[in-house]
Amino acid sequence: MDFLFDLHTHTIASGHAYSTLKENMEEAAAKGLLAYGFSDHSEAVPGSCKNIYFMNFKVMPRRYKGVLILRGVEANIIDFKGNLDIDNNILNRLDYVIASMHTICIEPGSLQENMDAYFGAMSNPYVKIIGHPDDGRYPMDHDELAKEAKKKGIVLELNNSSLNPKSARLHGRENAIKMLEAARKYGTYIICNTDSHYADDVGDFRNCDTLLTEMDFPKELILNNSIDNLRMVLNKSIDEM
Numbered sequence: 001m002d003f004l005f006d007l008h009t010h011t012i013a014s015g016h017a018y019s020t021l022k023e024n025m026e027e028a029a030a031k032g033l034l035a036y037g038f039s040d041h042s043e044a045v046p047g048s049c050k051n052i053y054f055m056n057f058k059v060m061p062r063r064y065k066g067v068l069i070l071r072g073v074e075a076n077i078i079d080f081k082g083n084l085d086i087d088n089n090i091l092n093r094l095d096y097v098i099a100s101m102h103t104i105c106i107e108p109g110s111l112q113e114n115m116d117a118y119f120g121a122m123s124n125p126y127v128k129i130i131g132h133p134d135d136g137r138y139p140m141d142h143d144e145l146a147k148e149a150k151k152k153g154i155v156l157e158l159n160n161s162s163l164n165p166k167s168a169r170l171h172g173r174e175n176a177i178k179m180l181e182a183a184r185k186y187g188t189y190i191i192c193n194t195d196s197h198y199a200d201d202v203g204d205f206r207n208c209d210t211l212l213t214e215m216d217f218p219k220e221l222i223l224n225n226s227i228d229n230l231r232m233v234l235n236k237s238i239d240e241m
Contacts, residue, residue: 005037032203051087088125097126126235180211181215192222
């Protein structure tokens with residue numbers, strides 16, 4: 001299938017990625033993406049961005065070599081109430097927000113605690129995407145996750161990096177299958193992202209494509225095949241960009 005945009009990508013500003021924003025934008029253009037989003041980690045990840053980083057995006061171009069440039073964040077869920085490590089007065093400046101759990105920011109809890117964390121994050125008005133809900137270190141009920149996401153208009157991420165056998169996340173492929181099965185059951189939308197930490201990986205969706213094809217997953221539930229679908233995850237009007 002066609003993957004027209006990639007919204008979960010990291011630059012050197014995240015502290016553990018290895019390409020500049022310009023290099024990532026160049027790669028997005030070379031891969032023929034119609035939109036590219038950068039989503040560096042907020043500050044709970046050691047070495048990552050302080051809040052001021054997210055407050056000066058006005059200097060960035062909205063278009064680069066024909067690619068729409070979107071300004072986002074991968075916010076960290078930091079407790080089992082679903083609170084994030086970045087304030088809403090900063091989130092409202094951004095085009096989109098991915099909320100994720102990382103072991104360096106929150107220790108895995110019980111199944112109920114982990115679900116409470118996700119559900120709490122889903123209640124944040126700026127969060128539209130739940131990042132990589134596939135890490136076996138965080139026990140979860142994918143059925144309940146997909147059902148709640150559908151109810152609240154939240155999109156679940158199929159993370160290309162999690163499908164890499166070398167990923168630090170546990171049982172990423174097996175859990176991604178569970179997530180996709182639940183999404184199919186409840187009609188929950190998914191978004192494919194690369195979670196790239198190096199420019200060459202921007203726009204490389206081979207792992208996602210392979211799994212979606214194997215599962216014959218409904219294309220109408222995959223956001224990436226239409227640029228208009230961006231509207232579902234953006235906190236700003238695409239028409240004004």
